[in-house]
Amino acid sequence: MDSISIRAPSMPSGGTKTQRRVKTRLPAAIALLPTALIVLVVYIGCMLWTVRLSFTSSTLLPKLDWVGLAQYSRLFVNDRFLTSASNIIIFGALFISGCLIIGFLLAVFIDQNIRGEGLFRTVFLYPYSMSFVVTGVAWQWFLNPGLGLQKLVRDMGFESFTFDWLVNQRMAIYTIVVAGLWHGAGLTMAILLAGLRGVDKDLWKAAKIDGIPTWRVYTSVVLPLLRPMVVTAVVLLTTGVVKLYDLVVAMTLGGPGIATEVPAKFVMDHLFERNNIGLGTAAATIMLITVVSILAPWVYVRYVRPQGRHA
Amino acid sequence: MSTVVPQGRRPQHLTIGRIGVYAFLVTAALFFLLPLWIMVVTSLKPMEEIRLGNILALPSAMTFEAWAKAWSSACTGLECNGISVGFWNSMRILIPSVILSIMAGAINGYALSFWRVKGANLMFGVLLLGAFIPYQVFLYPLVRIFSLSGIYNSLTCIVLVHVIFGLPTMTLLFRNYYAGLPIELFKAARIDGGGFWSIFFRVILPMSTPILVVATILQVTGIWNDFIFGLTFAGRENLPMTVQLNNIVNSTQGERAYNVDMAATMLAALVPLVVYFVSGRWFVRGIAAGAVKG
Structure with missing residues (x-):
């Protein structure tokens, strides 16, 4: 497989074999250099810098003193941060499980040899093409109690109908979940449908001969076969959960009160508006630790272990 | 008579199960289309109609005024040059x-x-x-x-x-x-x-x-x-x-x-x-x- 060691007639002669190899690889190394620099400076350097800042008392400007874990102890008694953390857990759990359930159901129903399959697929997936800002603004308009859904149902004659989740401290986070599901369920459907189409046709024939009901085949045979697709979907959705920021900003701006604050927004607010770099970077570091501990094992198994060309 | 070899999947007859499948898909499609529909109809209505009327209804007097305003004169903070x-x-x-x-x-x-x-x-x-x-x-x-x-x-x-x-x-x-x-x-x-x-x-x-x-x-x-x-x-x-x-x-x-x-x-x-x-x-x-x- 060592493609470089082929003896090509036009290769420069002279020098040892190793020298020649180094020479032919040089342009490749140079081409990779900018990326290597970015990895070093941005992906590693900036990350370490952020972690380092979280141990300082920096406020408006970064300082390089050392206050130990002081920012972290402030963080874990900070109402806004604790609300953010619990919100992201609620959102993450409901959003991921919701997307998987809705996505799987949609994929299975679409897979029933139906008419207009393309149309249904298009309709289920189009929200994913739009930005979270658009999604947030659209749902904010539809769910606002004054002129949206609540008024619609009341005008239909149900005078006492109340649907004020968007402005209700206890329920607002669930409106974000609904908007998130609308945005992401179609993507899960598309990934799982691709998996369903890959299932061996003979499997269905065998199941039919054995008289196993269709739903049973789906839950006991097909679903385990879809494992790689489910993993793909979960990874995609998880990165979406971690990034959750635009949707909240557009839909509720963290409100009412601090009811829909999320960690990404907590960090952004403290870094760029509240002039509290120490606390902001501490929260960012907590996000980093959480994500790495969730994803590192997966990335290791998936990408680092099987080295070389055939990923 | 020559036998025609059937091609493709067997045509399905409309059974209760099939109706259920379509009912589910159509309901889901309506949910996904709802926000887009609301966005479009709202953007085509004048404000009085939005305040008084039904959020789902088609505009009674369709106008593209809001689109023109959004494009060229909506305000972001102090400036009003539209989106x-x-x-x-x-x-x-x-x-x-x-x-x-x-x-x-x-x-x-x-x-x-x-x-x-x-x-x-x-x-x-x-x-x-x-x-x-x-x-x-x-x-x-x-x-x-x-x-x-x-x-x-x-x-x-x-x-x-x-x-x-x-x-x-x-x-x-x-x-x-x-x-x-x-x-x-x-x-x-x-x-x-x-x-x-x-x-x-x-x-x-x-x-x-x-x-x-x-x-x-x-x-x-x-x-x-x-x-x-x-x-x-x-x-x-x-x-x-x-x-x-x-x-x-x-x-x-x-x-x-x-x-x-x-x-x-x-x-x-x-x-x-x-x-x-x-x-x-x-x-x-x-x-x-x-x-x-x-």
Whole structure:
């Protein structure tokens, strides 16, 4: 497989074999250099810098003193941060499980040899093409109690109908979940449908001969076969959960009160508006630790272990 | 009589089960279409009708006034030049960002899959891990670096940021695609005396059309829909459409003009929607291939 060691007639002669190899690889190394620099400076350097800042008392400007874990102890008694953390857990759990359930159901129903399959697929997936800002603004308009859904149902004659989740401290986070599901369920459907189409046709024939009901085949045979697709979907959705920021900003701006604050927004607010770099970077570091501990094992198994060309 | 061999699947008769399947799908479709429908009809109504009427109803007196206002005179904070400013900003950000990030990805992917450079796999591993790390971890130091080098809050800055954070996905995308090409092709080109760049431009790039399409779809929608980078790095003069939309809709001055808000929203959604409808199945392929190679 060592493609470089082929003896090509036009290769420069002279020098040892190793020298020649180094020479032919040089342009490749140079081409990779900018990326290597970015990895070093941005992906590693900036990350370490952020972690380092979280141990300082920096406020408006970064300082390089050392206050130990002081920012972290402030963080874990900070109402806004604790609300953010619990919100992201609620959102993450409901959003991921919701997307998987809705996505799987949609994929299975679409897979029933139906008419207009393309149309249904298009309709289920189009929200994913739009930005979270658009999604947030659209749902904010539809769910606002004054002129949206609540008024619609009341005008239909149900005078006492109340649907004020968007402005209700206890329920607002669930409106974000609904908007998130609308945005992401179609993507899960598309990934799982691709998996369903890959299932061996003979499997269905065998199941039919054995008289196993269709739903049973789906839950006991097909679903385990879809494992790689489910993993793909979960990874995609998880990165979406971690990034959750635009949707909240557009839909509720963290409100009412601090009811829909999320960690990404907590960090952004403290870094760029509240002039509290120490606390902001501490929260960012907590996000980093959480994500790495969730994803590192997966990335290791998936990408680092099987080295070389055939990923 | 000649027997006609039936082709395709057996036609299904309408049973209760079939009706159930369609009922479920149609209900789901209505849920997914609802916000779009509401956006469109709201944007076509005058304000009195919005206040008094039914949110789902078609406009009784259709008007494009809100669209015109959203495009050219809606207010974002103090300025009232409409969302067209954001549209052109987004375009100016989009075009160089898409081209540069795809070029970077293609070159990286090619170097990684055909040339054995020491430490390249380690670099790639770190880059991939970086794709999963929340942006908040990098933002503050990046802002410092950019302000020290004097390009903070400029078009160059935001383009550079898009290229930097597009690297993991783009590199992965091209690396996986090139790993699927036959190595013999590369070996033959080497024997013919091709160097790094000549093989790339004459052999590899001409074979890359499918993956270039996928990468373009991915980057155009991704960069157009970006909010956080535009907000942080673009500067007041270059704010992209998403940020301007948020400023228009969530600006607190005066009574909210929902029809203008919705028209602005539709305008901001237009580019990715067009990309989505034109690209069809390629769109799914892009997301699935780009995010993680299942």
